[in-house]
Amino acid sequence: MYMLPTVVDPPGMQGFCDRAVDGIASVFLALKRRPVIRYQRTSDVAKRIAQETARLMYEQESGLFDFRRTENSSLLLVIDRRDDPVTPLLNQWTYQAMVHELIGIENNKVDLMGFANIPKDQQEVVLSSVQDDFFRANMFENFGDLGMNLKRMVDDFQHLSKSSLNLQSIGDMAKFVSNYPEYRKTHGNVTKHVNLVSELSRIVEERKLMLVSQTEQELACTSGQAAAFEAVTSLLNNESVSDIDRLRLVMLYALRYEKESPVQLMQLFNKLASHSAKYKSGVCKFH
Incomplete structure (x- = not known):
């Protein structure tokens, strides 16, 4: 396609x-x-x-x-x-799409320099389905399943780490040394995905994306103008909701109820404008 x-x-x-x-x-x-x-x-x-x-x-x-x-x-x-016009306005909940939307990917590289508590060697990471088995298997998984799969990968790595400490013979040492490059690669991969998913979780919580997405889905899939207006108004008043999410909500409402409730739509436009200098009353313009 x-x-x-x-x-x-x-x-x-x-x-x-x-x-x-x-x-x-x-x-x-x-x-x-x-x-x-x-x-x-x-x-x-x-x-x-x-x-x-x-x-x-x-x-x-x-x-x-x-x-x-x-x-x-x-x-x-x-x-x-x-x-x-609706689908591009909805928040995405699969791994690759969330990284692209909330953090950013350019040429398969993710820049994490602006985020706190990220180790120096992990501030720019490669996210490629060709080189990364975990990413290839989970790039289209939803956020909930991704968390469970990541936990399994961390558990497997912890088991591998414990077994590497139990070196009782020269043969064990030789085996560990021969497998050490793969061990380091696995360690880096686990660290990378833990950091990425941690940042995604932080952003989801910080921007209240669960609440935003629920309202987006209701606007896209269900009817009920009064309830929709109340839900969008509530989120516009929520200081944790970002400007881009406010704009998307109003646009979704406009697509669904522009003819049915033009007065309420203008109220949402005005409320949107009052929260950010990026918007002028009656006209939504996002830079």
């Missing part, structure tokens, strides 16, 4: 489409697959990318993509993200 960005600048449309097609082609060349291509019929951008990708794979470079047929065909589905 290739998700189109929310905003595409018309003058740069061709460049964007070319880059998207090149990226899609690279993925399927690496997978050695030529997919069946489907696109969202109501989106001109999705149609354009799908057609140009099909032209590349089935006409211009058909020989390059002439891989052996498999029993199950691959499917490329091109969807215009602009038809789903």
